[in-house]
Amino acid sequence: MSTPIRVIQYGLGPIGSAVARHITERSSLKLVGGVDIDPAKTGRDMDEVVGLEQPLGFKVAKTLAEALANAEADVVLHTTSSCFDLFESQITEILNAGLDVVSTAEELSFPWLAHPKEAARIDEAAKKAGKTALGTGVNPGFLMDSLPLNLTAICQRVDRIDVTRSQNASVRRGPFQAKIGSGMTVEQFENKVDTGRMGHVGLPESMGMVFHTLGRKLARYEDSIEPVVADSLIQTDFFTVQPGQVRGLKQVARGFTDAGEFMTLTFIAALEEPLDQDTVKISGKPDLEVILKGTNGDIATVAMAVNAIKRVKEASPGLVTMPDLPIVTFG
Structure with a gap:
């Protein structure tokens, strides 16, 4: 049996919390950390914050560095903001920490036309770190593309x-x-x-x-x-x-x-x-x-983000989009 991929969940709003819960349901993945800047969440037990009954054994960190001080990880699942001016520094931080990243940030799903300079910076950071960044979800990421x-x-x-x-x-x-x-x-x-x-x-x-x-x-x-x-x-x-x-x-x-x-x-x-x-x-x-x-947007977004982790781990370094990857499937 292969070793589970270790995941940090970055952003614990409704979608991020749902992602965290789903990660714990997948035998190929292991949730090892959670990050959120909300003072009402930081320092609390992760399982309590995301709505899990079983204890996870770690608390919500305020920063990625704090989460990594307590656990090693392979990939970050990022669910914070939609727009480049809010998430670019977070994606770069993740890559610079030596981690792959799957993000639900809509503007990251295909940024080469609307945000070419920002996309180039993230692509450069990913290649320098030898890691992969992907923006995906149900829309954009699947239904309309x-x-x-x-x-x-x-x-x-x-x-x-x-x-x-x-x-x-x-x-x-x-x-x-x-x-x-x-x-x-x-x-x-x-x-x-x-x-x-x-x-x-x-x-x-x-x-x-x-x-x-x-x-x-x-x-x-x-x-x-x-x-x-x-x-x-x-x-x-x-x-x-x-x-x-x-x-x-x-x-x-x-x-x-x-x-x-x-x-x-x-x-x-x-x-x-x-x-x-x-x-x-x-x-x-x-x-x-x-x-x-029957396409529930929240369920589908969580599923796409989690299912994409395996493909991102297998991908070449850089900023990639959905057409760059083999078809994402359950499993």
């Missing part, structure tokens, strides 16, 4: 790709419901959009990943966000939304080659949204349509 890319393997020609993710956010966690604007007025929502603080992070990365992998030039990118407004009272465990208030959002990204629109990504997340499914359409030879039902 890896999945349609894999489906093109059975096509002789690809003319256009359309992906729609429609979610009933009423069954999601509170922070997600807040993130999509639940309970806001339309004016508040639009003000958030204007300041760049509203909308799903990751559509440019998914678009860039698909265009780059298929050898298409992304000549133009467009992105629009609009509120989805309630026409009746909605009550969840976290929000009460009155008629006329925002119950979610619809975001559409369009990618163009010089010849015209090639890819459209539609992201809908709203309370009591009647259609809860993911649809991938590929126009070409042949025309394909794949519909997924």
Whole structure:
């Protein structure tokens, strides 16, 4: 039996805690540390913080250095922030410590178009350390990029790709419901959009990943966000939304080659949204349509991040993206 891969969980919010719990369920992995800057969590028993009944035998560290002073590790699973200006120093710190890293940071999933300088710095740090960094999750990382890319393997020609993710956010966690604007007025929502603080992070990365992998030039990118407004009272465990208030959002990204629109990504997340499914359409030879039902965003993100650990450990040093790796599977 092979030696389990030793994992430190960096970031203990709802997703990070779920990742930590899942790691303990996998015989090929061993959770050896946890890091979080929240003073309400640091110094407490890790099992208590993440919601495990069995004792883990270590406490939540405030820094990575503190966690490594108490245990040796092979890889860090990083779940803190979405944006480069917040997570770049953390990823570099992990690599400089001589550890591989799998991160759920959306902007790391395919950063070469939107953040080429930052991506180059991380790639350089990874290669210098002889380690690998990957950004992944369910979206970006799978539904709007890896999945349609894999489906093109059975096509002789690809003319256009359309992906729609429609979610009933009423069954999601509170922070997600807040993130999509639940309970806001339309004016508040639009003000958030204007300041760049509203909308799903990751559509440019998914678009860039698909265009780059298929050898298409992304000549133009467009992105629009609009509120989805309630026409009746909605009550969840976290929000009460009155008629006329925002119950979610619809975001559409369009990618163009010089010849015209090639890819459209539609992201809908709203309370009591009647259609809860993911649809991938590929126009070409042949025309394909794949519909997924039951894709829980939180469960899928945790699964993808944990399942990717093995592939990252086997990968060449550097900053890699999902198309650089063999297909990630359970196990």
